[in-house]
Amino acid sequence: MQKLISKFFLRRKVTSGQTADGKxxxxxxxxxxxxxxxxxxxxxxKRPSEWFVCFVPGLQKQWWHGFxxxxxxxxxxxxxxxxGQWVIFEPWWNRIMVTVLDMDExxxxxxxxxxxxxxxxxxxxxxxxxxxxxxxxxxxxISLMLGRSYWTWTPHGLYKRLSAEDxxxxxxxxxxxxxxxxxxxxxxxxxxxxxxSALTKLSPEAAFTELGKRISKIMFSLSSLSLHRFAVSEAPxxxxxADAFFTHGPHxxxxxxxxxxxxxxxxxxxxxxxxxxxxRTFLSMLRGNLYLETVLxxxxxxxxxxxxxxxxxxxxxxxxxxxxxxxxxxxxxNALKSRGxxxxxxxxxxxxxxxxxxxxxIEPSQKLRADLMLGGIS
Amino acid sequence: MAxxxxxxxxxxxxxxxxxxxxxEERTTVTNIESAVDKAGIDRNEVRARFGSMHGxxxxxxxxxxxxLIEPLEYNGEDRxxxxxxxxxxxxxxxxxxxxHLIALYRIALTEAIRHSGIxxxxxxxxxxxxxxxxxxxxxxxxxxxxxxxxDNPKRVAxxxxxxxxxxxxxxxxxxxxxxxxxxxxxxxxxxxxxxxxHGIVTEGQ
Numbered sequence: 310m311q312k313l314i315s316k317f318f319l320r321r322k323v324t325s326g327q328t329a330d331g332k333x334x335x336x337x338x339x340x341x342x343x344x345x346x347x348x349x350x351x352x353x354x355k356r357p358s359e360w361f362v363c364f365v366p367g368l369q370k371q372w373w374h375g376f377x378x379x380x381x382x383x384x385x386x387x388x389x390x391x392x393g394q395w396v397i398f399e400p401w402w403n404r405i406m407v408t409v410l411d412m413d414e415x416x417x418x419x420x421x422x423x424x425x426x427x428x429x430x431x432x433x434x435x436x437x438x439x440x441x442x443x444x445x446x447x448x449x450x451i452s453l454m455l456g457r458s459y460w461t462w463t464p465h466g467l468y469k470r471l472s473a474e475d476x477x478x479x480x481x482x483x484x485x486x487x488x489x490x491x492x493x494x495x496x497x498x499x500x501x502x503x504x505x506s507a508l509t510k511l512s513p514e515a516a517f518t519e520l521g522k523r524i525s526k527i528m529f530s531l532s533s534l535s536l537h538r539f540a541v542s543e544a545p546x547x548x549x550x551a552d553a554f555f556t557h558g559p560h561x562x563x564x565x566x567x568x569x570x571x572x573x574x575x576x577x578x579x580x581x582x583x584x585x586x587x588x589r590t591f592l593s594m595l596r597g598n599l600y601l602e603t604v605l606x607x608x609x610x611x612x613x614x615x616x617x618x619x620x621x622x623x624x625x626x627x628x629x630x631x632x633x634x635x636x637x638x639x640x641x642x643n644a645l646k647s648r649g650x651x652x653x654x655x656x657x658x659x660x661x662x663x664x665x666x667x668x669x670x671i672e673p674s675q676k677l678r679a680d681l682m683l684g685g686i687s
Numbered sequence: 688m689a690x691x692x693x694x695x696x697x698x699x700x701x702x703x704x705x706x707x708x709x710x711e712e713r714t715t716v717t718n719i720e721s722a723v724d725k726a727g728i729d730r731n732e733v734r735a736r737f738g739s740m741h742g743x744x745x746x747x748x749x750x751x752x753x754x755l756i757e758p759l760e761y762n763g764e765d766r767x768x769x770x771x772x773x774x775x776x777x778x779x780x781x782x783x784x785x786x787h788l789i790a791l792y793r794i795a796l797t798e799a800i801r802h803s804g805i806x807x808x809x810x811x812x813x814x815x816x817x818x819x820x821x822x823x824x825x826x827x828x829x830x831x832x833x834x835x836x837x838d839n840p841k842r843v844a845x846x847x848x849x850x851x852x853x854x855x856x857x858x859x860x861x862x863x864x865x866x867x868x869x870x871x872x873x874x875x876x877x878x879x880x881x882x883x884x885h886g887i888v889t890e891g892q
Contacts, residue, residue, distance in 0.1 A: 417801070538799065542797040542800060545717055582882075590879060596852075597846070605809060605810050606806040607806050630886035
């Protein structure tokens with residue numbers, strides 16, 4: 310009898326998730342596969358997350374809309390899981406969508422939420438909801454996901470119950486985005502740009518290559534690409550948040566480039582120029598077509614090695630100019646006028662730069678032969 | 688022929704009316720449908736003529752690109768390469784700062800977020816086409832003047848276009864309201880070409 314009672318208690322501990330040795334013991338599962346579980350029966354203990362619960366009007370007409378609150382006909386929830394990444398939990402008629410969204414994608418859902426109401430709610434672990442609650446509509450499923458036991462079947466009913474809870478706050482989307490963009494961009498730019506003044510000890514080539522690599526790395530990161538799309542796409546609706554992106558992102562990068570240009574101008578290594586404009590130009594060159602292609606979704610973001618070789622090529626053109634094009638005569642630029650010369654690089658220049666190796670088989674034209682005879686090859 | 692001419696005229700009228708709205712409201716418009724509505728054009732008419740709203744966007748981008756590459760298409764011997772490049776560069780600078788391109792870019796980017804598939808076509812008909820045409824022009828000019836071939840004309844063209852992409856203005860939506868004088872444009876073009884030809888390093892460095 311005593312044996313029977315002890316067996317009964319042992320089984321109760323297993324089924325409730327609490328075991329004597331902290332392992333789950335199921336007869337058909339080998340011991341070596343047993344995993345440690347917490348007191349809720351979960352292999353990993355997680356702290357409760359904050360969810361943005363969005364109560365929204367419908368986007369397309371449904372037969373049942375007439376029975377629900379005009380602004381709260383559907384409910385879904387999102388939470389931030391990393392730098393600009395979100396998880397969405399949205400009950401559909403035929404599935405539950407659980408997926409990761411980038412910031413620009415998440416804002417599309419949050420904007421929908423802002424048309425209705427957004428509440429910031431902390432989930433409960435283990436919670437007091439129940440799977441046996443029945444009728445798995447959006448309100449019931451969100452309530453269960455948050456660990457609530459509310460007996461309500463409508464989004465608006467859930468909204469009223471959650472609003473009445475202590476610690477649940479309404480979210481102003483514009484304020485939230487402004488704060489988030491400010492903090493994210495300041496941190497990203499601060500960490501990635503690093504100490505630019507230390508670069509002044511390097512040669513112009515080394516300094517601009519290093520700074521170019523740092524800027525490219527941020528610029529082509531998934532989170533920055535997503536934030537750029539957000540800032541351009543949503544600027545009319547969230548101008549302050551978009552401004553935060555440009556101020557702490559591209560403009561900060563321009564300021565770093567300008568500091569380097571200013572340093573080398575003072576040392577006489579760079580010619581006089583409009584430093585602000587030239588700095589923006591450097592950034593524009595780093596972007597190139599690649600940025601447009603990536604941000605428009607034509608290709609995936611480039612890897613670090615691609616970016617490095619591309620940066621070196623951009624820095625070369627930025628510092629020395631395009632080696633194949635020389636002396637645009639009659640341009641309204643004194644420096645150019647004084648240089649004169651031809652439109653394309655001379656053979657001398659190409660030889661000097663070691664660029665003729667692949668053109669050995671090309672027969673020089675008559676004009677070129679004449680030029681060579683007149684100019685000679687140094 | 689009369690029908691063709693009439694169709695072309697109506698299509699052109701639609702493009703022009705929508706372009707005007709996008710130009711005037713470049714900082715606020717976020718979708719092509721609202722621009723079509725504001726232009727007083729029936730959405731069904733647009734779908735019937737351009738296949739879809741995306742069709743209209745792509746037609747507008749193509750039209751802009753075609754007007755930009757005009758200077759590159761004239762192959763007369765009387766035109767110097769630098770004259771052609773300066774005219775091309777000036778057109779680019781004007782287009783980036785004063786046309787409906789920024790609004791189109793915002794709309795295309797918004798569509799890209801929705802993964803609607805317009806991004807690649809937008810790129811190929813816009814910046815991609817400009818790059819290819821400029822590369823072909825540089826290559827043929829080098830050939831015509833009996834110079835050695837350019838190693839990678841597409842890369843050279845891309846660098847040239849990047850320099851002239853009016854920098855942040857295209858990307859910074861908030862700068863859409865900024866106006867710049869003709870002198871600013873001229874200076875920007877001159878600086879860009881100077882940088883492209885000679886770089887920023889002083890001689891002897």
